[in-house]
Amino acid sequence: xxxxxxxxxxxxxxxxxxxxxxxxxxxxxxxxxxxxxxxxxxxxxxxxxxxxxxxxxxxxxxxxxxxxxxxxxxxxxxxxxxxxxxxxxxxxxxxxxxxxxxxxxxxxxxxxxxxxxxxxxxxxxxxxxxxxxxxxxxxxxxxxxxxxxxxxxxxxxxxxxxxxxxxxxxxxxxxxxxxxxxxxxxxxxxxxxxxxxxxxxxxxxxxxxxxxxxxxxxxxxxxxxxxxxxxxxxxxxxxxxxxxxxxxxxxxxxxxxxxxxxxxxxxxxxxxxxxxxxxxxxxxxxxxxxxxxxxxxxxxxxxxxxxxxxxxxxxxxxxxxxxxxxxxxxxxxxxxxxxxxxxxxxxxxxxxxxxxxxxxxxxxxxxxxxxxxxxxxxxxxxxxxxxxxxxxxxxxxxxxxxxxxxxxxxxxxxxxxxxxxxxxxxxxxxxxxxxxxxxxxxxxxxxxxxxxxxxxxxxxxx
Amino acid sequence: xxxxxxxxxxxxxxxxxxxxxxxxxxxxxxxxxxxxxxxxxxxxxxxxxxxxxxxxxxxxxxxxxxxxxxxxxxxxxxxxxxxxxxxxxxxxxxxxxxxxxxxxxxxxxxxxxxxxxxxxxxxxxxxxxxxxxxxxxxxxxxxxxxxxxxxxxxxxxxxxxxxxxxxxxxxxxxxxxxxxxxxxxxxxxxxxxxxxxxxxxxxxxxxxxxxxxxxxxxxxxxxxxxxxxxxxxxxxxxxxxxxxxxxxxxxxxxxxxxxxxxxxxxxxxxxxxxxxxxxxxxxxxxxxxxxxxxxxxxxxxxxxxxxxxxxxxxxxxxxxxxxxxxxxxxxxx
Numbered sequence: 001x002x003x004x005x006x007x008x009x010x011x012x013x014x015x016x017x018x019x020x021x022x023x024x025x026x027x028x029x030x031x032x033x034x035x036x037x038x039x040x041x042x043x044x045x046x047x048x049x050x051x052x053x054x055x056x057x058x059x060x061x062x063x064x065x066x067x068x069x070x071x072x073x074x075x076x077x078x079x080x081x082x083x084x085x086x087x088x089x090x091x092x093x094x095x096x097x098x099x100x101x102x103x104x105x106x107x108x109x110x111x112x113x114x115x116x117x118x119x120x121x122x123x124x125x126x127x128x129x130x131x132x133x134x135x136x137x138x139x140x141x142x143x144x145x146x147x148x149x150x151x152x153x154x155x156x157x158x159x160x161x162x163x164x165x166x167x168x169x170x171x172x173x174x175x176x177x178x179x180x181x182x183x184x185x186x187x188x189x190x191x192x193x194x195x196x197x198x199x200x201x202x203x204x205x206x207x208x209x210x211x212x213x214x215x216x217x218x219x220x221x222x223x224x225x226x227x228x229x230x231x232x233x234x235x236x237x238x239x240x241x242x243x244x245x246x247x248x249x250x251x252x253x254x255x256x257x258x259x260x261x262x263x264x265x266x267x268x269x270x271x272x273x274x275x276x277x278x279x280x281x282x283x284x285x286x287x288x289x290x291x292x293x294x295x296x297x298x299x300x301x302x303x304x305x306x307x308x309x310x311x312x313x314x315x316x317x318x319x320x321x322x323x324x325x326x327x328x329x330x331x332x333x334x335x336x337x338x339x340x341x342x343x344x345x346x347x348x349x350x351x352x353x354x355x356x357x358x359x360x361x362x363x364x365x366x367x368x369x370x371x372x373x374x375x376x377x378x379x380x381x382x383x384x385x386x387x388x389x390x391x392x393x394x395x396x397x398x399x400x401x402x403x404x405x406x407x408x409x410x411x412x413x414x415x416x417x418x419x420x421x422x423x424x425x426x427x428x429x430x431x432x433x434x435x436x437x438x439x440x441x442x443x444x445x446x447x448x449x450x451x452x453x454x455x456x457x458x459x460x461x462x
Numbered sequence: 463x464x465x466x467x468x469x470x471x472x473x474x475x476x477x478x479x480x481x482x483x484x485x486x487x488x489x490x491x492x493x494x495x496x497x498x499x500x501x502x503x504x505x506x507x508x509x510x511x512x513x514x515x516x517x518x519x520x521x522x523x524x525x526x527x528x529x530x531x532x533x534x535x536x537x538x539x540x541x542x543x544x545x546x547x548x549x550x551x552x553x554x555x556x557x558x559x560x561x562x563x564x565x566x567x568x569x570x571x572x573x574x575x576x577x578x579x580x581x582x583x584x585x586x587x588x589x590x591x592x593x594x595x596x597x598x599x600x601x602x603x604x605x606x607x608x609x610x611x612x613x614x615x616x617x618x619x620x621x622x623x624x625x626x627x628x629x630x631x632x633x634x635x636x637x638x639x640x641x642x643x644x645x646x647x648x649x650x651x652x653x654x655x656x657x658x659x660x661x662x663x664x665x666x667x668x669x670x671x672x673x674x675x676x677x678x679x680x681x682x683x684x685x686x687x688x689x690x691x692x693x694x695x696x697x698x699x700x701x702x703x704x705x706x707x708x709x710x711x712x713x714x715x716x717x718x719x720x721x722x723x724x725x726x727x728x729x730x731x732x733x734x735x736x737x738x739x740x741x742x743x744x745x746x747x748x749x750x751x752x753x754x755x756x757x758x759x760x761x762x763x764x765x766x767x768x769x770x771x772x773x774x775x776x777x778x779x780x781x782x783x784x785x786x787x788x789x790x791x792x793x794x795x
């Protein structure tokens with residue numbers, strides 16, 4: 001059997017990076033949520049926030065471990081699978097990754113130790129500060145890795161000499177044209193993803209009639225967050241799309257399955273792009289809607305796929321459908337969050353069981369949207385690995401296809417086991433629910449008075 | 463400027479790799495020693511000595527890999543394909559041991575994850591030794607790219623290096639337990655440390671003799687004059703350190719055996735540097751052949767000079783925060 005090393009190397013990288021992105025997109029948001037809960041606890045002295053913080057910290061620990069170990073793999077795969085990538089653009093991309101490790105990874109990993117094991121050893125303010133530092137670390141890590149990725153999409157601030165990229169202007173490299181948009185869009189996506197997980201867990205507790213207090217708090221916080229961030233994401237995504245249209249028009253053409261650039265673009269609700277004939281089958285479209293969104297004019301024109309040879313086009317079906325999945329989830333998020341806010345305003349949020357039932361099943365939607373978004377932007381860049389500089393097919397390592405196939409099988413097997421157990425354990429932690437941390441001597445409380453007030457309030461409620 | 467930049471970077475990456483070997487070494491060592499007890503609460507006690515640190519310890523491995531990518535991209539582009547299989551095996555082993563660490567806390571039955579923690583730790587250590595051995599024995603390079611086969615690294619010498627690192631990490635782990643625990647775990651670890659000390663000395667001697675015998679370049683480095691006059695203290699200091707470690711273990715000292723084990727690693731590391739400098743990919747590519755553009759090295763150097771002291775500061779803080787012994791049945795939560 002003959003293995004194509006390029007296809008296998010891509011499959012392997014796609015598999016390991018899709019697996020990895022699941023965890024950061026959750027832990028970036030979750031660490032910020034932990035810090036928020038901690039701040040609320042310090043401010044109000046209400047133990048409910050502290051219970052919630054401990055509850056989510058346990059889930060955070062499991063997710064973070066899976067993120068760390070799958071991330072180590074990636075930092076070596078640039079070399080194992082894409083050694084030409086390191087040679088050609090290492091001068092530019094390398095330092096961005098280096099800054100990520102030094103400014104973010106150590107910060108996250110070290111202060112996670114305080115967050116997980118330091119509750120009884122440090123004063124409350126330092127404990128909460130550690131959560132905030134972990135949250136800042138995860139966001140900083142996103143900053144650098146998205147800068148590196150964006151540079152691969154919209155390279156700037158470099159010069160080519162001898163077939164190798166050299167830096168000319170670091171500021172232009174870090175803040176390359178697509179970076180601010182991608183960073184805002186992804187960071188917001190991570191917060192939304194976590195928001196909908198918290199949303200689902202809160203709804204699940206209310207439906208089951210357990211941990212009602214914590215459930216209500218989670219629901220309120222989740223709606224407060226998503227009702228603002230979900231509509232904001234539509235705006236950020238639109239801006240990002242316009243930026244892509246400027247720098248990577250063919251990617252946008254694939255997202256819209258727009259072939260003929262001499263006519264205004266329709267928005268296809270559904271279509272089956274035929275990449276051989278260069279047309280769409282089974283179209284169901286809103287006339288000129290794509291032109292309206294992208295050019296803000298009904299008859300505005302934007303480049304079509306047919307304007308470049310087939311060898312310079314990304315895989316249209318993949319990009320087109322992934323984009324539709326992301327859009328559908330995005331609009332669902334806006335509707336769900338705004339409707340939740342409406343119910344809250346009417347005062348019937350906690351009694352509208354059909355709504356809670358739907359939301360309790362929606363924990364996964366953010367993850368699917370994030371993965372779809374990455375498929376759009378990464379597949380949409382093909383056939384380039386670094387837009388205009390290095391083609392994917394020219395970037396592989398001198399490793400035989402059979403070796404890559406073998407390790408790919410190992411990755412699938414290993415990640416499969418780890419992933420399902422991880423999901424299973426997280427689910428069990430959620431089923432166990434938040435419980436009171438047994439007050440042991442030496443345990444810190446934000447203030448004795450607040451603790452006494454809480455105890456009194458609980459006694460009254462009984 | 464351009465001449466000494468790669469030197470600075472080689473020193474920095476050497477430091478990162480060495481930090482990794484020391485720090486993750488003892489926590490991998492705990493995994494290697496895991497089957498030596500049948501008591502679940504003793505195993506919990508062992509993992510609790512490393513629980514607040516292990517995420518941070520593994521980050522040094524990312525720094526080593528990323529550092530190589532940043533400062534010596536052409537070495538990175540040769541080494542990773544050349545040692546593809548041991549690298550991937552190491553990564554997968556680390557995946558299993560890492561998640562096993564968290565999963566065994568939330569699982570009802572710990573048996574499976576104890577096994578994964580043990581096998582993952584041992585295999586990761588072994589693969590790291592094989593990577594080192596594969597590098598020392600030389601990598602086939604043509605036109606700046608790896609030109610050998612997928613199994614070039616698989617030699618008896620590389621496997622011996624793998625065994626040595628497993629033994630060395632187990633020694634670090636055992637002396638760490640002597641320092642950080644008390645009761646039966648500490649008592650057993652002290653006995654293990656003595657056996658491991660002898661094993662590690664034998665393996666170090668074997669690797670140290672085999673390397674120059676099979677490698678004229680390295681033999682000349684050590685045994686030609688006047689080098690020999692300067693280098694003979696290295697094995698002597700090693701022997702002295704090992705002797706002191708043994709005495710301290712006998713005398714019931716707690717911190718010194720761990721420090722002595724770290725010193726043994728440092729001496730081994732110095733020996734490696736002496737044997738191979740200035741080659742990053744023996745026998746053909748030096749640190750100057752593979753260095754990134756000076757502008758990239760300088761840009762990253764500025765960040766490193768600023769950030770690395772901060773990193774070292776809070777790493778030291780966390781070791782200080784969780785200082786002291788971990789007792790059986792005690793929990794941080």
